[in-house]
Amino acid sequence: MMVVxxxxxxxxxxxxxxxxxxxxxxxxxxxxxxxxRVYxxxxVRRVERHRKLRAGKGFQTAECPVKV
Incomplete structure (x- = not known):
């Protein structure tokens, strides 16, 4: 299933x-x-906010702004 x-x-x-x-x-x-891509x-604040939102939810995170 894909959800957009x-x-x-x-x-x-x-x-x-x-x-x-x-x-x-x-x-x-x-x-x-x-x-x-962080500018x-x-x-930096947005990325940190998103990291906090994900914390404790069990996500395995890959941060790769290029060459996905």
Whole structure:
């Protein structure tokens, strides 16, 4: 199954999509592919916020903004 979540920047897409993934995975593995290129302090803050949102949910995260 593939689920696509779209929306504007700052609209809560990531948090919503993570919740959907957790529910669909049940006891299965969870993978998170983080592809944002970080520019400046705002980018650093966004990445840190997303890391905190994922914390404790069981995601195995790969941060690779290029060459996915």
């Amino acid at each position: 979540v779209t929306g504007a920047s700052g609209s809560g897409k990531s948090e919503y999509a993570e919740g959907v993934a957790v529910k669909l995975a049940g006891k299965g593995d969870l993978y998170y592919l983080a592809t944002m 400046g302090e705002e980018g």
